[in-house]
Amino acid sequence: MGIDYYGILQIPRNSADLDIKKAYRNLALEFKKELLDNPEANQIFSLIGEAYDVLSHPLRRAIFDQYGEEGLKKGVPMVDGCFPAYHYHGDPLATYKDFFGTTSPYADLLDVLSNPPLLCELADGTKCLRKKQEPIKHPLHLTLHEVYFGGVKKMKIHRLVFTNDERTVTEVKEKILNVPIKPGIKAKTEIVFPDEGDQNPATIPADVVFIIEDRPHETFVRDGDNLVMTVSVSLEDALLGTTVTVKTIDHRVIRVPITDVISPGYEKIVENEGMPKLEDYPEKGNLIIRFNVAFPTYLPKTCKEIFRKGFHLCKLEGGGIQHEVINKMVLADKILRVVPDEQIPFVIRHY
Known part of the structure; x- marks a missing residue:
C-alpha cells in the first residue's frame, strides 16, 4: 500500500485547498522546530513537504485520488498524452x-522588533507610519576636463526644512552640496546624499542623487578609459603618411606620426594618453585616432595614368604590396614635375 498524503497532513480526502494549506503550515512549523533537536524529524518533515507538494497541485491531487501514490509516481495515460511520473525534488x-516566502516565517516580525518602524504624530494626535520619500535624481554633466582632473563640484539645492522645535512648520531654504569627483569617474555613476530632500513630519526625507553624465567635447569622445578622436585627411596623406597634431585635455600638444597607409577601419593607438583609470589611478587609458579620408572630386588624366601604371606593375608582381608601388610612382612623378628653378643644381665637369 502506498503513502497516504491525506493521512500525513491529518486531513480528510474532501478537504478544500485552504484546509491543505492550514494543515501544512501547522505541521511544517512544528516539525521544523524539532529538526534542531531530533535528526529523525527530518524524514517526517520531508514527507510533510511531499504531501503538500502533491495535494496543493490540482492535477497531481486528481491523479493521486484516482491511482494512488503508485500511479502518481509511475505515470498514467491521459487523453492528450501521458501524465509524467512524479518525483518529489x-x-x-x-x-x-x-x-512562507522565507526559511523563517517569523522573519518579518523579528525585523520589526529589532528595527521598529518610525512613527509620526499628526496635529490631531493620531500616529502614522513614516515612509521614506522616493529618491530625487539630478543629472550632473561634467566636462572631460573635470573628469580628467577630478575635484569637487558645488551644487545648489532648495528644500523644505523645519523651522520650529516641534518639527511642524517648514520653509524653503538653500543648501550647497559638495559633490566629490574622482579622476576618471564613470558616466552613469550615482553619488548619493542621504536624507537631503524635503523635510516633512509625515515622511522621511528623500535621498538626493546626482547621476554623472559626460558633456560633449569638441574633439574627444570617452569610451571607457580611452579617448577617441576622428581626423580628416586627404587621399595624399592617407597614402603617403602625415602627422596628426593633438591638443590633449591636460593642455599639452603632441604630434603623432602616421607612417602606415590609412585604410578603411584603420586606427592609430597612442598608449597612456586617455582618461585616468578610476580604480588604478594615475594609470591612463589610450588615445584612439580614427580617420576620414577625403577623396578628390576630380582626378586629372595624367594622375589616372600614374595610378593605372602602378596597379599594372602590382599585377605583374603578383598583386602584392600595391600601396608601396603606388607611393613610389607618385613620388617619381613629383620629382619629374619640379620646376627648373626648384631643381637641385649640378655641375658639368669638362675633362
Whole structure:
C-alpha cells in the first residue's frame, strides 16, 4: 500500500485547498522546530513537504485520488498524452521557503522588533507610519576636463526644512552640496546624499542623487578609459603618411606620426594618453585616432595614368604590396614635375 498524503497532513480526502494549506503550515512549523533537536524529524518533515507538494497541485491531487501514490509516481495515460511520473525534488526546505516566502516565517516580525518602524504624530494626535520619500535624481554633466582632473563640484539645492522645535512648520531654504569627483569617474555613476530632500513630519526625507553624465567635447569622445578622436585627411596623406597634431585635455600638444597607409577601419593607438583609470589611478587609458579620408572630386588624366601604371606593375608582381608601388610612382612623378628653378643644381665637369 502506498503513502497516504491525506493521512500525513491529518486531513480528510474532501478537504478544500485552504484546509491543505492550514494543515501544512501547522505541521511544517512544528516539525521544523524539532529538526534542531531530533535528526529523525527530518524524514517526517520531508514527507510533510511531499504531501503538500502533491495535494496543493490540482492535477497531481486528481491523479493521486484516482491511482494512488503508485500511479502518481509511475505515470498514467491521459487523453492528450501521458501524465509524467512524479518525483518529489527532495528538498523540504525549498517547499517550506516557497510556502512562507522565507526559511523563517517569523522573519518579518523579528525585523520589526529589532528595527521598529518610525512613527509620526499628526496635529490631531493620531500616529502614522513614516515612509521614506522616493529618491530625487539630478543629472550632473561634467566636462572631460573635470573628469580628467577630478575635484569637487558645488551644487545648489532648495528644500523644505523645519523651522520650529516641534518639527511642524517648514520653509524653503538653500543648501550647497559638495559633490566629490574622482579622476576618471564613470558616466552613469550615482553619488548619493542621504536624507537631503524635503523635510516633512509625515515622511522621511528623500535621498538626493546626482547621476554623472559626460558633456560633449569638441574633439574627444570617452569610451571607457580611452579617448577617441576622428581626423580628416586627404587621399595624399592617407597614402603617403602625415602627422596628426593633438591638443590633449591636460593642455599639452603632441604630434603623432602616421607612417602606415590609412585604410578603411584603420586606427592609430597612442598608449597612456586617455582618461585616468578610476580604480588604478594615475594609470591612463589610450588615445584612439580614427580617420576620414577625403577623396578628390576630380582626378586629372595624367594622375589616372600614374595610378593605372602602378596597379599594372602590382599585377605583374603578383598583386602584392600595391600601396608601396603606388607611393613610389607618385613620388617619381613629383620629382619629374619640379620646376627648373626648384631643381637641385649640378655641375658639368669638362675633362
